[in-house]
């Protein structure tokens with residue numbers, strides 16, 4: 001993630017911190033220090049750091065369970081709003097999703113139980129008195145329970161939303177389960193929004209942020225799942241573009257951009273002595289033109305590593321490969337010939353057209369003998 005750097009590894013997973021997290025840390029330390037002096041400032045900073053340590057353990061809980069199911073975990077990043085585990089897509093298996101989602105909150109409940117036991121042993125009788133001067137350990141117990149409860153709210157993008165979807169998906173179809181879970185999420189968001197407006201009068205904008213966060217998260221998840229359901233039954237040939245240009249590695253990009261302007265071609269196949277050498281997007285050329293000038297050669301700008309697909313491959317699978325390998329263009333090859341190029345734009349164009357066609361839509365390509 002941009003703006004973050006690695007601070008270490010846990011179980012082989014890189015742990016990264018966004019620099020804004022330190023801004024948050026400084027902010028809390030300053031607020032506490034102004035209220036109670038340097039010591040209070042230090043305590044405030046320690047509390048936030050420990051709390052975010054618990055957030056890392058929460059994400060680690062998701063990650064380790066996911067990894068047991070063969071999901072690759074690229075990193076865990078601490079942001080000021082919480083933690084994010086960057087992982088490959090979670091399998092659409094309700095049981096696996098349920099276990100992965102529940103693992104995070106369970107970690108926090110586990111931490112709370114252990115610390116709670118320690119607190120109880122230290123202060124038998126009256127361990128949890130909520131007050132301004134509550135000691136460090138009881139505070140951590142309460143905060144960890146809070147983290148677990150907050151994450152269990154049954155709304156996307158919280159863990160609770162995933163748990164709810166997984167529970168629904170054991171009985172009904174996955175897309176419908178997502179739709180229902182997303183509706184509940186949006187409903188929850190409106191609830192938060194109403195409370196948030198009241199809280200805003202009390203000078204606290206926090207709930208309103210959460211409402212927005214939940215609403216956007218729920219809507220995005222629903223859209224992503226719907227898109228996946230649409231893609232599942234479409235072959236690559238339907239969504240590829242056949243209107244691509246050809247360029248040679250030695251050509252200056254200025255010349256190719258000139259051709260692109262005349263032909264409306266947005267994507268180019270780079271061939272060298274009749275062999276495929278790379279792929280090139282209009283955006284990559286335009287950027288290179290701005291930074292390095294018109295005489296930069298196609299060979300310097302093209303992508304030479306790219307996945308390939310057959311016209312009959314599943315669009316869903318190919319789209320996932322594009323995301324995994326960060327490939328903007330996929331050559332579609334039939335009988336050793338490139339018959340089309342698949343790009344995010346061509347996929348978007350296909351679905352835009354298909355969504356307006358009451359009879360469904362096929363592709364413009366058919367194999368020729």
Ligand SMILES: [Zn+2]
Pocket residue numbers: 058059062104105151159
């Ligand atoms: Zn979580």
